[in-house]
Amino acid sequence: MLIVTKKFIFSVGEVWFDENREALNNVDVVHYRQLLHPIKGGECDEFYTRLIDLTKNQDELWETISSNDRYKIRRAEQKDQVIYEYWKKIDSDILNEFSDFYDSFADQKGLTKINRIQLQNRADAGVIDISRVKLKDGESLVWHVYYRTQNRVRLLHSASLKNNNNTTYQSILGRANRYHHWQDIVRFKNLGIVTYDFGGWYTGNTDREKLGINQFKEKFGGEVVKNFNCVYGITLKGKLYLHLLNIYTRLPQLSLLRRPYFLSHTPKQSQVEASSELEFSIPEAQRE
Known part of the structure; x- marks a missing residue:
């Protein structure tokens, strides 16, 4: 398109x-x-990225995830009781709620704020997919935004807000992020999408944060292309x-x-x- x-x-x-x-x-x-x-x-x-083949059956995809991360995903669902949600229709209220959250995340990380015009244009074209994991009280934990086509989804934005003074919250946040990716993967597979694109892969060896991001993605399987x-x-x-x-x-x-x-x-x-x-x-x- x-x-x-x-x-x-x-x-x-x-x-x-x-x-x-x-x-x-x-x-x-x-x-x-x-x-x-x-x-x-x-x-x-x-441009390098990491892709997951969603034509594999769900059990295969699950077993590809590291055992420690499978444990954290189960714990997020069963003990933390976080809530996963997504929207079939993306309206301006959802875009604004995500954008406001992302801008707070950007301030926290020292990043550029969201390009709202670009996001709106993509949403108007019908290629944006948005999902969220939140606590039972409605507090947002993690937002994911994807560029979605018939055969492939590509992660554009992932945002969460840290609270370094609350170790319990931080632990829940880490598990919620893993749970969020897994729920997205299962949903996209059930929609018949064949490729999950993590949205980039750092090819250098000096930036420790980006190397940590690589390590996180690697735990979900897939291959670098x-x-x-x-x-x-x-x-x-x-x-x-x-x-x-x-x-x-x-x-x-x-x-x-x-x-x-x-x-x-x-x-x-x-x-x-x-x-x-x-x-x-x-x-x-x-x-x-």
Whole structure:
């Protein structure tokens, strides 16, 4: 599906995975997300992610999870009695509730706040899936937002709020996060979706937090694959967009500033890894 956004003087299209590419005569530039192969003539960067094969039966998927994490998932359901919920129809109230929660999470983590316009555009296109795990009193613990197609779901945002002064809460939060992923996996499998995409994989070896995120994802099984993020200018304005984008990314003094909205879709790997779309909260991942 082609999602079109107007940015300043540019019409910017967004296409995910290897979906059927529609006519592109109404956009200046197209961002291709996570393709199997690079686009000829486009500017492309490698992007690694971890995929789970949902065509396996549920018992196989369950046994793939580490025994310690299976225990935590069961405990979240049976002892913590957390509640899992999702929405068949995403309206503005749900988007705003999630966005407000995510912005608090971003403040806590020192991240950029949610791009509400981008999220709304994706929701309007019918490709956003949102789920949440909460306590019995209704307090939200973890939110997940996915880009969902007929065959694949890709985690875009995961958000939770830590309370380092309450170790019991932190432990519940860690178990709820695992339980949340498992419930999402089962739901998507039952919908006939064949691939669960964790939304990124850190290929470096220096960032301890990202390595911890990798470790968390690895405990759910799956395999690491290489995709490509590409941007392709179609019109003269689209080529201008790419020129401005390249100028921005090459000037170190600008890299410290907030990215202009009309250049907010850069596919560069170093910037994608630092973006909110790949920031993945793992509340006290090592705790019981």
